Amino acid sequence: RVTFTSEANPDTRFHQHAHGASNLxxxxxxxxxxxxxxxxxxxxxxxxxxxxxxxRPSELVNAAGVTEDAVPGIDIDxxxxxxxxxxxxxxxxxxxxxxxxxxxxxxxxxxxxSCHVPTMHTRANYPIALLADIDAPIYTDLLVHDMGAxxxxxxxxxxxxxxxxxxxxxxxxxxxxxxxxxxxxSTIRAAIExxxxxxxxxxxxxxxxxTLSAEDQEALIEFVSQL
Numbered sequence: 001r002v003t004f005t006s007e008a009n010p011d012t013r014f015h016q017h018a019h020g021a022s023n024l025x026x027x028x029x030x031x032x033x034x035x036x037x038x039x040x041x042x043x044x045x046x047x048x049x050x051x052x053x054x055x056r057p058s059e060l061v062n063a064a065g066v067t068e069d070a071v072p073g074i075d076i077d078x079x080x081x082x083x084x085x086x087x088x089x090x091x092x093x094x095x096x097x098x099x100x101x102x103x104x105x106x107x108x109x110x111x112x113x114s115c116h117v118p119t120m121h122t123r124a125n126y127p128i129a130l131l132a133d134i135d136a137p138i139y140t141d142l143l144v145h146d147m148g149a150x151x152x153x154x155x156x157x158x159x160x161x162x163x164x165x166x167x168x169x170x171x172x173x174x175x176x177x178x179x180x181x182x183x184x185x186s187t188i189r190a191a192i193e194x195x196x197x198x199x200x201x202x203x204x205x206x207x208x209x210x211t212l213s214a215e216d217q218e219a220l221i222e223f224v225s226q227l
Contacts, residue, residue, distance in 0.1 A: 001022070001023050001024065001025065001026065001158075001159055002024050002025075002026040002032070002033055002034070002035050002158045002159070003020065003021065003022045003024065003158070004017040004018070004019060004020065004021040004022075004024055004035060004036075004039065005019070005020075005039075005043075006019065006038075006039045006042050006043070006055040006056055007019050007054060007055050007056070007057065008055075009038050009055060009078065009081075009082070010078060011038075011078070011082050013127040014036060014037070014038065014127055015035075015036050017035070017036065017039075026144070026158060026160075026166075027142050027166075028040040029157070029166070030165060030166060030181050031144060031157040031158070031160035031164060031165060031166060032142070032143070032144050032160065032166040033157040033158045033160065037085045037088055037089055038055065038081060038082060038085040039055065040085075040088070041081055041084045041085045041088060042055035042056045042081050043056060045075075045076065045081070046058075046060060047060065050062070050069060051075045051076055052074045052075045052076070053074060053075065053076050053077070053078065053080070053081045054074060054077065054078045054081070055078065055081055057074050086128075089128060089131070090128065090130075090131070093136065093137060093138065093171055094171060094172045094174075094175075094227075096137075096226065096227060097226070098226075099223055099226050099227075100219050100222045100223040100226060102215075102216065102219040102223075103216075103218075103219035103220045103221070103222050103223025103224070103226075104223050106212055106216040106217070106219055106220040106223070107220050107223055107224070109208065109212065109216075110205055110208040110209040110212060110220065111204065111205040111208050112205055112209075112220075114141075114205065115140070115141055115143070115145060115167045115201070115202070115205075116139040116140055116141075116167060116168075116170055117138075117139065117140060117141045117167075118137060118139055119135045119136060119137045119138070120135070120136050120138060120142075121133070121134070121135055121136070122134050122135075122136060138169045138170075138171060139169055139170035139171065139227060140166070140167040140168065140169040140170070141167050142166065142167065143166065143167060144160050144164045144165065144166050144167075145164060145165065145166075145167060145201040145202070146161070146163050146164050146199065146200065146201050147163055147164070147165050147195065147197065147200045147201065147202060148163060148197025148198065148199040148200035148203070149163060149197060149199065150194065150196075150197040150200070151163065151165065151180070151181070151194060151197065151200070153181075153182070163199075165181055168180075168181070170224060170227045171227065172227070173188075173224055173225055173226070173227040174225055174226055174227065179191035180194055188221045188224050188225055189217075189221055192206065192209060192221075193206065
């Protein structure tokens with residue numbers, strides 16, 4: 001659960017959160033610290049690029065302790081934030097060609113689907129009609145899980161601890177060459193094995209993976225690599 005730290009967005013189609021609204025469900029970011037797409041965009045503009053907006057109007061302190069960027073006032077308007085947020089909302093899930101059916105079955109048998117949920121269904125009254133009442137094959141539950149000390153990064157974000165990470169969506173995996181939140185491994189098998197910390201919520205699934213035949217394990221890896 002997170003707090004809305006941006007200022008209110010005058011576009012209330014997607015939410016009506018005011019600054020300080022608490023107990024919201026976090027969905028975005030590696031530790032799910034952001035509750036909405038527009039908040040995610042405003043946060044990235046401010047935190048990653050030093051660009052202020054009506055939702056995030058404060059300049060961040062730079063390395064020299066300076067809080068003014070020499071550009072008077074707010075850098076971008078709310079229409080820019082909302083246009084970029086709509087762009088992000090409407091990015092298409094990569095088209096998936098024929099998937100390895102044996103690997104898909106093995107993926108379910110290894111209980112990978114308990115966190116990497118194959119699909120979620122959007123609400124019928126979603127403000128963007130083309131995205132309303134459809135299945136979204138994102139392969140995540142959008143929830144935070146304790147992955148154990150091995151994957152801890154030493155940082156807490158909101159109520160998410162150092163050991164907790166939001167389930168990564170398995171979208172566009174065929175374009176990836178490094179895996180996990182920090183790209184520490186270069187193979188899907190190594191990423192699967194990294195779920196095995198004794199205190200990790202993914203440990204039982206890894207054990208189930210190990211009980212699969214070598215053929216099923218390879219099929220599962222091929223299936224994930226096709227997503």
